[in-house]
Amino acid sequence: MKIMQPEAVHIAPHKKGTCERCKGAGYLRMNVPFGHPLFGKPIRCQCKEAERIARRRQQLSSLSDLDALSDKRLESYNFRIPGTQDAFRAACAFARHPQGWIVLIGSSGNGKTHLAAAIANYCLEQDRVVFFTTAADLLDHLRSTFAPTSTVHYDQRFMQMREAELLVLDDLVMESCTSWAREKLYQLFNSRYTARLPTVVTMNQRGQESLEEGIRSRLSDQSLVKTVVFERVGDYRLSEHPEA
Ligand SMILES: [Zn+2]
Structure with missing residues (x-):
């Protein structure tokens, strides 16, 4: 089964400085057909992952x-x-x-x-x-x-x-x-x-x-x-x- 690129699921107003991929929603969903295990499942956007890493760095540092x-x-x-x-x-x-x-x-x-x-x-x-x-x-x-x-x-x-x-x-x-x-x-x-x-x-x-x-x-x-x-x-x- 071909897995398509994730696309934005939440339509949040796109403010300047927010993530281009998810438009600030933080989550995406895969463009897969009904019945696919990932159908309808939100997946974490890269920008959330970057935030998580930055938060962990901050915790480690303090x-x-x-x-x-x-x-x-x-x-x-x-x-x-x-x-x-x-x-x-x-x-x-x-x-x-x-x-x-x-x-x-x-x-x-x-x-x-x-x-x-x-x-x-x-x-x-x-x-x-x-x-x-x-x-x-x-x-x-x-x-x-x-x-x-x-x-x-x-x-x-x-x-x-x-x-x-x-x-x-x-x-x-x-x-x-x-x-x-x-x-x-x-x-x-x-x-x-x-x-x-x-x-x-x-x-x-x-x-x-x-x-x-x-x-x-x-x-x-x-x-x-x-x-x-x-x-x-x-x-x-x-x-x-x-x-x-
Ligand atoms: Zn994002």
């Missing part, structure tokens, strides 16, 4: 918490600064094929956050479910949600961090963590470790020394984790904004 860092891109990273090339190459490879974990270690001001946010922005544009948080914000959230005496056992935001297709945890440091905050962080790492979910962690040396043992052992599993150390980088922020 979930990711990346608004303040949306200008941090791989293409705006200054990889000419000595000591950043390995990290830049690793970040590009990871962004294109997010598998396993990547840990970026270096002193503050060397562009770790830029690279971590750039990976997140890249994956967000591939319509992945991305979650970006600093460890300090995460701990604040945990403190306000799971007080030690709290009976809350389920928290949506924490679940999103555990299950996101990509989690970026910026500036990990555990030295001021209480034991229950350590336990929560361990749960987060352990569930992502067990499910092998792509994860980006940045930290400086102090952060590295403060790690709880269970997290340290997961971060040192070389079958999952790629660790990149920035070598003696000058202040990346100064090089990024020479006028500052």
